Amino acid sequence: MIPEFASNLLAFLPEWVQFVVWYGVVAVILFISVILTMAFLTLAERRVIGSIQARIGPNRVGPFGLLQPFADVLKLMVKEIVIPSNSNRFLFVVAPLLSVIPALAAWAVIPLWPGFAVADINAGVLYLLALSSAGVYGIILAGWAANSKYAFLGAMRAAAQMVAYEIAMGFAVVGVIMAAQSLNLTDIIEAQRGGVLSFYWFWLLPLAVVFFVSGLAETNRAPFDVVEGESEIVAGFHVEYSGMAFAVFFVAEYVNMILVSAMTAVFFFGGWLSPLEGYPGVPAWLQAPHFLWFFLKISFFLFCFLWFRATFPRYRYDQIMRLGWKIFIPVTLVWIFVEGLMLVYEIGPWRS
Amino acid sequence: MSIPEILFYAFAAVLVVAAIGVITARNPVHAALFLVFAFFNSAVLWLLMEAEFLAIVLALVYVGAVMVLFLFVVMMLDINVAQMRQGFTRYAPLGIVIALIVVAEIASVVWVRSLGDEELSAAAASADVVGYNNTRALGELLYSKYLYPFEVAAVILLLAIVAAIVLTMRRRAGMKQQDVARQVAVRARDRVRIVKMEAEKET
Structure with a gap:
């Protein structure tokens, strides 16, 4: 709903125009914040991996290299966008958009701080899952439209991998829904009140691990990055893309990383709730729910993304398929059953 | 016309065009993409009717999973359109x-x-109540009144999965397969033997 100060400000307009203006402004602000976060994430990635590999990383452009992302964007903008002559022109141009739009649209339902989500809808969890699975079209179409064997192989790998890990991800979320008794993301966070041990990671640890690792695989990040495995298929699905067209795929990948981190924080780590809530001797301002808690949790998971990339070697393709189908899906099924028993016998801090 | 009506006709028109595209497109990949587009538009129509659960599940299941696999297959096939038209x-x-x-x-x-x-009109009336949760209402009906048909449907689907696997699984003689458990169990000392040797000195 529109807050009072905005409706006072826009009082001269008809109600539905107020609606459109307010949500338009909110969406643009959210869009800019997500893109800025994504820009600094690319810098953070290079600096963190630099530190892990005992080198410095980019530190020349601006103080501590803080202007590096903007320099990168400028460079990509002035580059030529090459469209292969035998490609399917329309799909080739549309594919990057198809991968970035779902990634950005998903942010609409994420509850950012207490009492605020752009759209606090009842079926928020389903909306997130639907959009994250729609993102694969951009990758598949990019691979097919480019009319290149490497790109096509990358697209095929992406399709198989995403479908496999989506199932595990969906099952992990089913566990969360069972515990919170709701599909609304704000309700899911509220149901986890009461400090770090009543967050769902504690009771649903196998599901939390499966969810985050599936998230790694869904975003095609190392060690699951066979989709763009450069030692085998050059750059995978975006091998024919250059300039801003490539940059849009890049944005989609990093926004998806932030999204998976945010989803993990919301589903298993209490979103904007304080982990210190309810502990004696902790000052009240540390116990209060705040946006900064959410931000810290997202930052931690993003750091894990970078950390894993610098640590693990790439999985072999058959190992990825085995992990998804033969290990994650049975693990989630077993834990959903265990959780069902816990719910029936009222073990754990579930909402009744 | 009210705004929802305008939206309905706009999306319905696009839906019909997309559906015609499915059967007229020459390229099978384009046909599959038209079908995805049609699914999205019908999901929007359901959203307009405030059936948000059905709408999102349509996008999730058909757009997100079924059509991805469909595209996967269609892209790899070399379909001769002229022959198909015969x-x-x-x-x-x-x-x-x-x-x-x-x-x-x-x-x-x-x-x-x-x-x-009675039941249909009761359902239509309850949709206007503030705080009415379409998803919850559907779930409560599905898991109480229609539990038995629901479970029968689930078993039939499971049967279809098993049947599909059984029909397509072939075991050829002389096929080499990895035993992952054995691969995981391997330790460095099974594979590498370090031999101590005296250095050979030239005298």
Whole structure:
């Protein structure tokens, strides 16, 4: 709903125009914040991996290299966008958009701080899952439209991998829904009140691990990055893309990383709730729910993304398929059953 | 016309165009993409009717999973469109009969509504209540009143999965397979033997 100060400000307009203006402004602000976060994430990635590999990383452009992302964007903008002559022109141009739009649209339902989500809808969890699975079209179409064997192989790998890990991800979320008794993301966070041990990671640890690792695989990040495995298929699905067209795929990948981190924080780590809530001797301002808690949790998971990339070697393709189908899906099924028993016998801090 | 009506006609028109595109597109990949587009538009129509659960599940299941696999297969096949078009007149009567059956089915559903069934009108009335949760209402009905048919449907689906695997699984003689458990169990000392040797000195 529109807050009072905005409706006072826009009082001269008809109600539905107020609606459109307010949500338009909110969406643009959210869009800019997500893109800025994504820009600094690319810098953070290079600096963190630099530190892990005992080198410095980019530190020349601006103080501590803080202007590096903007320099990168400028460079990509002035580059030529090459469209292969035998490609399917329309799909080739549309594919990057198809991968970035779902990634950005998903942010609409994420509850950012207490009492605020752009759209606090009842079926928020389903909306997130639907959009994250729609993102694969951009990758598949990019691979097919480019009319290149490497790109096509990358697209095929992406399709198989995403479908496999989506199932595990969906099952992990089913566990969360069972515990919170709701599909609304704000309700899911509220149901986890009461400090770090009543967050769902504690009771649903196998599901939390499966969810985050599936998230790694869904975003095609190392060690699951066979989709763009450069030692085998050059750059995978975006091998024919250059300039801003490539940059849009890049944005989609990093926004998806932030999204998976945010989803993990919301589903298993209490979103904007304080982990210190309810502990004696902790000052009240540390116990209060705040946006900064959410931000810290997202930052931690993003750091894990970078950390894993610098640590693990790439999985072999058959190992990825085995992990998804033969290990994650049975693990989630077993834990959903265990959780069902816990719910029936009222073990754990579930909402009744 | 109210705004929801305008939206309905706009999306319905796009839906019909997309559906025609599915059967007229020459390239099978384009046809599959038109189908995805049609699914998205019908999801929007359901959203307009405030059936958000059905709308999102349609996008999740059909767009997100079924059509991805469909595209996967279609992209790898080399379909000869001219050959597929052969025998159009031969199959046309069958097609027309099926189309008529579908039209009759849709008409019967609309006709049942006009009878004023109690349950249907109760469901329509409850949708206007503030705080009404479509998803919860659907779940409660599905898991209480229609539990038995629901479970039968689930078992049939499971059967279909098992049948699909059984039909496509082939075991050829002399195929080499990895035993992952054995691969994981391997330790460095099983593979590498470090031999201590005296250095050979030239005298």
